[in-house]
Amino acid sequence: MNVIDRHIKKTSTSAHITQRAEALSARLRAVGERAFPPTAQKTLRSFSSGEVAEIVGVSDGYLRQLSIDGLGPMPDLGNGGRRSYSLEQINELRQYLASVRPKEATRFFPRRRNDEKLQVITVANFKGGSAKTTTSLYLAQGLALQGYRVLAIDLDPQASLSAMFGYQPEFDVAENATLYGAIRYDDQRVTMKDVIRPTYFTGISIVPGNLELMEFEHQTPRFMLQKRGRPEDLFFRRVAGAIAQVEDDFDVVVVDCPPQLGFLTMGALNAATGMIVTVHPQMVDVASMSQFLLMTSDLVSIIEEAGGRLDYDFLRFLVTRHDPRDVPEQEIVGLMRDVFGSDVMAATAWKSTAIANAGLTKQSLYELTRGAVGRSTYDRAMESINAVNQEVVELLNEVWQR
Numbered sequence: 001m002n003v004i005d006r007h008i009k010k011t012s013t014s015a016h017i018t019q020r021a022e023a024l025s026a027r028l029r030a031v032g033e034r035a036f037p038p039t040a041q042k043t044l045r046s047f048s049s050g051e052v053a054e055i056v057g058v059s060d061g062y063l064r065q066l067s068i069d070g071l072g073p074m075p076d077l078g079n080g081g082r083r084s085y086s087l088e089q090i091n092e093l094r095q096y097l098a099s100v101r102p103k104e105a106t107r108f109f110p111r112r113r114n115d116e117k118l119q120v121i122t123v124a125n126f127k128g129g130s131a132k133t134t135t136s137l138y139l140a141q142g143l144a145l146q147g148y149r150v151l152a153i154d155l156d157p158q159a160s161l162s163a164m165f166g167y168q169p170e171f172d173v174a175e176n177a178t179l180y181g182a183i184r185y186d187d188q189r190v191t192m193k194d195v196i197r198p199t200y201f202t203g204i205s206i207v208p209g210n211l212e213l214m215e216f217e218h219q220t221p222r223f224m225l226q227k228r229g230r231p232e233d234l235f236f237r238r239v240a241g242a243i244a245q246v247e248d249d250f251d252v253v254v255v256d257c258p259p260q261l262g263f264l265t266m267g268a269l270n271a272a273t274g275m276i277v278t279v280h281p282q283m284v285d286v287a288s289m290s291q292f293l294l295m296t297s298d299l300v301s302i303i304e305e306a307g308g309r310l311d312y313d314f315l316r317f318l319v320t321r322h323d324p325r326d327v328p329e330q331e332i333v334g335l336m337r338d339v340f341g342s343d344v345m346a347a348t349a350w351k352s353t354a355i356a357n358a359g360l361t362k363q364s365l366y367e368l369t370r371g372a373v374g375r376s377t378y379d380r381a382m383e384s385i386n387a388v389n390q391e392v393v394e395l396l397n398e399v400w401q402r
C-alpha cells in the first residue's frame, strides 16, 4: 500500500478525490516543468529569409536586394550570412512594402480600415477534443504572421489556449484576470483592457482563462432571477459588450469556447460575426454534432426572442485531425459535404504527430523550425494549416469586401 492509499482509507470521498487531483497535478507540473520551466519566458524564434519571403509573398532574391540596398528592416546575419527576421521586423517589412507598392498595400499590410468592421470568430462545438483550441491557436498565430492585430479570448475554464501562450492558469492568472472580470454582474467588474495581456507572439494579445470563468455559469441564473439591469446588460450581450470596449485595437478576435453550451458559449455565439464548428470525422462526433446544432439553434432562438440578433457573416464546419487516407473518415467527410455543401471548409486540418507532439510541450509548429521537427512532417502539417488559415483569410476579405 502506498502513502496515498493508506491515507485515503481514513478520509472521506471528497478528500480522496482532492488528494488524487493534487497528486496528479503535482506530477503533471513536474513533467511540464521539465519540458518548459515556469521561469522560462516564452519568446518567439526568428524567421529565415526564405520563410519571410513565403509569409510576406515576395521573392527571397528581392529581400536580399533590399537588405543590400539598406532598405526596410535590417535582418540579423547568422552563420554564413544567413539572414533572419524577428516578427516585429516582418511587420516593419510589411509596412515598408505597403509604402513603396501602394497598389498592393492591403496585400502586404492587411489591417482593417476604419470602414471595415472588427471580426469576431468563435470556434465552438460541445464535443470535447474536436480541436477547438488547436484551431484557435493556429488561426490566431497564422493571422498574426499575416500582419493582423489579433485578440485571442480563452473562454474555457480549462484554459488550454492560455497555457499554449505560456500563461499557466493556476499560477499566472490571478483573480479577476479572465474574461469573467470584464463581464461579471457585481461591482467588482473591471474593464476589458484590464484583462487583456500581451503575448510573446507579436500581434497577439490574450484574455487568459482559468476556473474563475465558471463563476459566470453560476452567477447568471441568479442575476436572471433578480430580473434587473438594462437590456444591454443581459447575460448573452456581455461578451460582445466587453469586446466592443477594445474594438479599435484589433482586426480579428478569436474566441476558443469550452466544450459545453453554457452561458459563456451563448455570450460568444452572440458576440460572433463568424463561427467555425470543428469536427473530428468520426461517426460518434458527427452524431453529437447534430445534437450540438439542434441545441445551438434552440439557444439562438432564445437569444433572438430576448431581442438579440445573430447575423453571422459565415458559419463553417472545419474537419479536424483528419487522416485523408482513412476510408471511414473519407466517407464521413463525404457525408458532411453532401449535407452541408459549401458550409464545410474545402481545406481540412490533417492529423499530424508533429502538431500533437508540439502541443505536448505547449508549442505550435509556427514556433518550431523545420529542422526541429523533420522537413517532410513539418511541411505536410504546415501545408494543411496554411490552407485552413488561407480559407479563413478569404472569408475575412469577403466580409470586408476586399
Ligand SMILES: Nc1ncnc2c1ncn2[C@@H]1O[C@H](COP(=O)(O)OP(=O)(O)OP(=O)(O)O)[C@@H](O)[C@H]1O
Pocket: 127, 128, 129, 130, 131, 132, 133, 134, 135, 156, 160, 257, 258, 259, 320, 321, 322, 349, 350, 351, 352, 353, 355, 356, 357, 359, 360
Ligand atoms: N491536426 C492535429 N493532428 C494531431 N493531433 C491534433 C490535431 N489537432 C489537435 N490535435 C490534438 O488533439 C487533442 C485535442 O485537441 P484540442 O485541445 O485542440 O481540442 P479541443 O476541442 O479544444 O478540446 P476541449 O474540448 O477539451 O477543449 C490535443 O491533444 C491536440 O494536440
Ligand SMILES: [Mg+2]
Pocket: 132, 133, 134, 156, 160, 256, 257
Ligand atoms: Mg479546448
